[in-house]
Amino acid sequence: xxxxxxxxxxxxxxxxxxxxxxxxxxxxxxxxxxxxxxxxxxxxxxxxxxxxxxxxxxxxxxxxxxxxxxxxxxxxxxxxxxxxxxxxxxxxxxxxxxxxxxxxxxxxxxxxxxxxxxxxxxxxxxxxxxxxxxxxxxxxxxxxxxxxxxxxxxxxxxxxxxxxxxxxxxxxxxxxxxxxxxxxxxxxxxxxxxxxxxxxxxxxxxxxxxxxxxxxxxxxxxxxxxxxxxxxxxxxxxxxxxxxxxxxxxxxxxxxxxxxxxxxxxxxxxxxxxxxxxxxxxxxxxxxxxxxxxxxxxxxxxxxxxxxxxxxxxxxxxxxxxxxxxxxxxxxxxxxxxx
Amino acid sequence: xxxxxxxxxxxxxxxxxxxxxxxxxxxxxxxxxxxxxxxxxxxxxxxxxxxxxxxxxxxxxxxxxxxxxxxxxxxxxxxxxxxxxxxxxxxxxxxxxxxxxxxxxxxxxxxxxxxxxxxxxxxxxxxxxxxxxxxxxxxxxxxxxxxxxxxxxxxxxxxxxxxxxxxxxxxxxxxxxxxxxxxxxxxxxxxxxxxxxxxxxxxxxxxxxxxxxxxxxxxxxxxxxxxxxxxxxxxxxxxxxxxxxxxxxxxxxxxxxxxxxxxxxxxxxxxxxxxxxxxxxxxxxxxxxxxxxxxxxxxxxxxxxxxxxxxxxxxxxxxxxxxxxxxxxxxxxxxxxxx
DNA sequence: CGACATTATGACACCGGTGTCAGGTTCGGA
DNA sequence: TCCGAACCTGACACCGGTGTCATAATGTCG
Numbered sequence: 205x206x207x208x209x210x211x212x213x214x215x216x217x218x219x220x221x222x223x224x225x226x227x228x229x230x231x232x233x234x235x236x237x238x239x240x241x242x243x244x245x246x247x248x249x250x251x252x253x254x255x256x257x258x259x260x261x262x263x264x265x266x267x268x269x270x271x272x273x274x275x276x277x278x279x280x281x282x283x284x285x286x287x288x289x290x291x292x293x294x295x296x297x298x299x300x301x302x303x304x305x306x307x308x309x310x311x312x313x314x315x316x317x318x319x320x321x322x323x324x325x326x327x328x329x330x331x332x333x334x335x336x337x338x339x340x341x342x343x344x345x346x347x348x349x350x351x352x353x354x355x356x357x358x359x360x361x362x363x364x365x366x367x368x369x370x371x372x373x374x375x376x377x378x379x380x381x382x383x384x385x386x387x388x389x390x391x392x393x394x395x396x397x398x399x400x401x402x403x404x405x406x407x408x409x410x411x412x413x414x415x416x417x418x419x420x421x422x423x424x425x426x427x428x429x430x431x432x433x434x435x436x437x438x439x440x441x442x443x444x445x446x447x448x449x450x451x452x453x454x455x456x457x458x459x460x461x462x463x464x465x466x467x468x469x470x471x472x473x474x475x476x477x478x479x480x481x482x483x484x485x486x487x488x489x490x491x492x493x494x495x496x497x498x499x500x501x502x503x504x505x506x507x508x509x510x511x512x513x514x515x516x517x518x519x520x521x522x523x524x525x526x527x528x529x530x531x532x533x534x535x536x537x538x539x540x541x542x543x
Numbered sequence: 544x545x546x547x548x549x550x551x552x553x554x555x556x557x558x559x560x561x562x563x564x565x566x567x568x569x570x571x572x573x574x575x576x577x578x579x580x581x582x583x584x585x586x587x588x589x590x591x592x593x594x595x596x597x598x599x600x601x602x603x604x605x606x607x608x609x610x611x612x613x614x615x616x617x618x619x620x621x622x623x624x625x626x627x628x629x630x631x632x633x634x635x636x637x638x639x640x641x642x643x644x645x646x647x648x649x650x651x652x653x654x655x656x657x658x659x660x661x662x663x664x665x666x667x668x669x670x671x672x673x674x675x676x677x678x679x680x681x682x683x684x685x686x687x688x689x690x691x692x693x694x695x696x697x698x699x700x701x702x703x704x705x706x707x708x709x710x711x712x713x714x715x716x717x718x719x720x721x722x723x724x725x726x727x728x729x730x731x732x733x734x735x736x737x738x739x740x741x742x743x744x745x746x747x748x749x750x751x752x753x754x755x756x757x758x759x760x761x762x763x764x765x766x767x768x769x770x771x772x773x774x775x776x777x778x779x780x781x782x783x784x785x786x787x788x789x790x791x792x793x794x795x796x797x798x799x800x801x802x803x804x805x806x807x808x809x810x811x812x813x814x815x816x817x818x819x820x821x822x823x824x825x826x827x828x829x830x831x832x833x834x835x836x837x838x839x840x841x842x843x844x845x846x847x848x849x850x851x852x853x854x855x856x857x858x859x860x861x862x863x864x865x866x867x868x869x870x871x872x873x874x875x876x877x878x879x880x881x882x
Numbered sequence: 883c884g885a886c887a888t889t890a891t892g893a894c895a896c897c898g899g900t901g902t903c904a905g906g907t908t909c910g911g912a
Numbered sequence: 913t914c915c916g917a918a919c920c921t922g923a924c925a926c927c928g929g930t931g932t933c934a935t936a937a938t939g940t941c942g
Contacts, residue, residue, distance in 0.1 A: 221922045253662035257600035258898035284632040293623040308647050323592035497836035560892045597928035600897050
């Protein structure tokens, strides 16, 4: 036998028509039990596998989802945000358990990505991760929707957003962090991150954080805020600049764990002790968080659940079922950096 | 326009035949430049994308690689070995830069995985990562090769292994670790890992390590070895058992960083100071390694290069070019756990 | 001007399945 | 015995491209 076996080969050896082979292998009730058995035997014998291309072409669906990872460009190109990696893992798992394959692809935010995957019938739907370019997302998402592309987005569920999202309750997570610091009376707090609408996740975290402080009669000082994107480097430099400006604080809320880790490095370098002088709270609970020195108190996002919800919601969308935006509950994990 | 546009739609609007459309879009030199321009315009207008299923079916290739991740079953199912995640990232990148898509899938070692992906024409080739079931790999690999399946394996390049491998020079890496400990005179060394042929990577690391010690006239004691698989938990328990048996040592070589991290936890718990009482050296240089307390000295495997080589070699294999097993040089990274 | 190469295009079979339709067999009931 | 339902099977069109072959139009040269 040269090349792969086709259903015609099976038909030949099993002494039936190719149509019957196709039906038998897909467990159609139309086919006689004995015939089916014979077909399966021959198929096994010839090590036959259905050609997915032919099958997909005919049925116009692929049993495949595409995961597009958008990454903020970083200096060190090789490093991938560990939070995304964790999501990638859980999404892969969730896909597998639903019988779907997963195509993974990195995209640059600026590129004209345009959801090639679904248009070209390689995937039935798309999961967008880290699509941070919120300036023009409205237009892009609208055009996707106009093309009837099925996609789900991980990110902040901003009002009037046209797409379907799954996200962590960032606002609630910010509140959790604030509650914690308020309870232990560390009210002089700095914030490292980006509290503008440009990064809605960070914005929501800050809002929840701030509102909780306000509710307790504490006003956060704008001077104690520094901008950072979600990298260790950026967190380090932002924190250094606060220190350089002689801005004092006894606690620090970082918009992500990577930022927090960079912040801790800057603090240590300046001779400021964590947690004695400054309590630090991060966000994400990436794997590294429990190994930092001191271990990092953080707001956990449940990546396993997130992956499942992304996949489930996307599949619902593909099937045409009713779907709503999903908000996942965060959880505060207290470790050595704030006790 | 209902549904996606096909090449017939383009042909209709551009006033040419469907054949010409197909040729024009693939930049065939046979087609007139003006015709091509018109076709491209219409295609853009209609937001046309080539149907990959049809294209793949006809050409019998998919421009897609499959990555199969085999994981040793762990208690905490959700955690994925961070080293593999890093590899996943670099492989994805390498695929993208070669114009290939990547299908990712988790497999259980025991399952009858059988390389469905290539047989079903979903992928042109397969990358195997973490295929630890070395007991019967010969048979499985042989059958894959018999079926003319193109695949590359990340792992130890054992003699007589029938498959194509890319791997880190584990033996050399073990030597590096040994050199380091010998130089700083920490010769009373424990080894945590699996030094049997069942996990050839660990075996090679241990061999290189041991041989270097032997070369310096130092014999490693078998009593100071404990078995562990590559998880933090396993490293923790293995180290605890050494301690519980009152086995003394002033340095410890762990077959992987995860094991090393578990070992450090066990040592600390027993009141043994790292690095003062025991120097610890790991293997892999996962992201966490620089954040542990103390930061972990380790033998780095260059995952970026590894991903590139895996993809490049696999593509060569697919194209029918000559390919040889690849051995990547390790690098010692000295951090606080051993100074 | 005829022979022939060059260029550009269309018609058509083909990849390997799936779904529809028509037809043959068997069997129970009238 | 005849009829219709139930069951099973084969023939065939079809999914949307790609590659081959035939052919028309244009150019070249003796």
